[in-house]
Amino acid sequence: MLKRYNIILYSTNKIVNSCRYVSQSMLKSTVNEKTGIATVIINKPPVNCISLELLNKINTEINKLQKDNIRGMILTSVRSLQKVFCGGLDIKEFYNPNPDRLAKYLTNLQDTWLSLYMTSFPTVSVINGHSLGGGCLIAMCCDYRVMVGPDYTIGLNETKLGVVPPKWFQDTMAAIIGHRKAEVSVIAGKTYTTDEALQIGLVDESSPDIDNAYKKGIQFLNSFEKISPWAFKMTKNISRQPISQWLIDNKQKDLEFVFNYMQTPSVQKHLGLYLQSLKK
Numbered sequence: 001m002l003k004r005y006n007i008i009l010y011s012t013n014k015i016v017n018s019c020r021y022v023s024q025s026m027l028k029s030t031v032n033e034k035t036g037i038a039t040v041i042i043n044k045p046p047v048n049c050i051s052l053e054l055l056n057k058i059n060t061e062i063n064k065l066q067k068d069n070i071r072g073m074i075l076t077s078v079r080s081l082q083k084v085f086c087g088g089l090d091i092k093e094f095y096n097p098n099p100d101r102l103a104k105y106l107t108n109l110q111d112t113w114l115s116l117y118m119t120s121f122p123t124v125s126v127i128n129g130h131s132l133g134g135g136c137l138i139a140m141c142c143d144y145r146v147m148v149g150p151d152y153t154i155g156l157n158e159t160k161l162g163v164v165p166p167k168w169f170q171d172t173m174a175a176i177i178g179h180r181k182a183e184v185s186v187i188a189g190k191t192y193t194t195d196e197a198l199q200i201g202l203v204d205e206s207s208p209d210i211d212n213a214y215k216k217g218i219q220f221l222n223s224f225e226k227i228s229p230w231a232f233k234m235t236k237n238i239s240r241q242p243i244s245q246w247l248i249d250n251k252q253k254d255l256e257f258v259f260n261y262m263q264t265p266s267v268q269k270h271l272g273l274y275l276q277s278l279k280k
């Protein structure tokens with residue numbers, strides 16, 4: 001019988017004392033051979049924003065872990081960034097874009113979301129800092145979220161940039177906090193503090209510090225020790241399939257919608273102003 005492992009998507013540099021270690025720039029991945037738990041750390045200063053290259057690395061690593069039959073995964077961000085889990089998609093990928101690269105980016109984003117959302121092993125995001133837009137999306141893809149607080153923020157803030165979170169972004173949030181709350185949240189581009197996120201159920205637990213948050217993540221993964229990997233995989237698949245199937249069936253249409261609106265002058269103007277405001 002195959003051994004099964006779990007994943008935690010997390011950002012830190014002193015967590016695991018083990019085995020297979022993949023260190024690509026921008027992404028570090030370690031699998032503890034004793035426990036079968038992988039720790040995947042995003043490491044792209046200054047704010048871990050997701051470029052095309054980082055997107056590719058995340059997708060490649062998840063697919064590799066999928067083949068390794070890990071028991072679980074923690075996803076997090078490198079500790080040295082201190083206050084950012086993920087600053088979201090790299091807005092520079094959308095501002096004055098090269099059309100070929102933009103199309104590649106959007107396709108890769110769809111594929112990475114599908115890989116992360118549908119892993120056959122349990123996943124936890126240890127959210128050790130702000131987590132906005134695409135940062136919130138990747139945290140929401142995981143099966144469990146532990147957020148460090150109290151001073152960080154999380155949310156799908158796309159409308160504040162003048163762009164539209166696609167249906168699968170919105171559905172991912174609605175599956176966690178319910179349709180009404182998600183609708184209000186995405187329309188307003190709302191962001192939540194750690195306590196607020198806990199209150200509305202956007203995160204499952206909060207923690208005052210990162211070590212404790214990581215422990216909670218491991219505890220969640222360990223809770224699957226007596227669950228059959230096959231039963232886990234099939235049950236998660238049934239639960240998430242309606243949302244993922246929509247994207248599989250509508251990939252081209254979804255891509256064309258974003259690809260076209262993203263290059264309109266009014267959206268470009270908004271993005272330019274937003275980037276400018278970040279620089280101030």
Ligand SMILES: CC/C=C\CC/C=C/CC(=O)SCCNC(=O)CCNC(=O)[C@H](O)C(C)(C)COP(=O)(O)OP(=O)(O)OC[C@H]1O[C@@H](n2cnc3c(N)ncnc32)[C@H](O)[C@@H]1OP(=O)(O)O
Binds near residue numbers: 046088109133163164
């Ligand atoms: C299929 C696709 C569908 C739809 C496409 C549209 C979807 C988009 C989803 C998104 O993710 S949009 C982006 C959402 N993210 C944000 O709005 C976060 C913006 N950033 C911040 O609020 C802050 O930077 C921070 C809270 C994350 C960190 O604050 P702080 O530590 O004070 O850092 P700075 O603000 O000084 O930023 C440092 C540096 O990084 C640049 N930067 C920040 N975020 C981004 C980003 N998302 N993309 C590109 N660049 C970013 C910022 O401009 C600074 O650059 P400098 O050149 O001034 O150093």
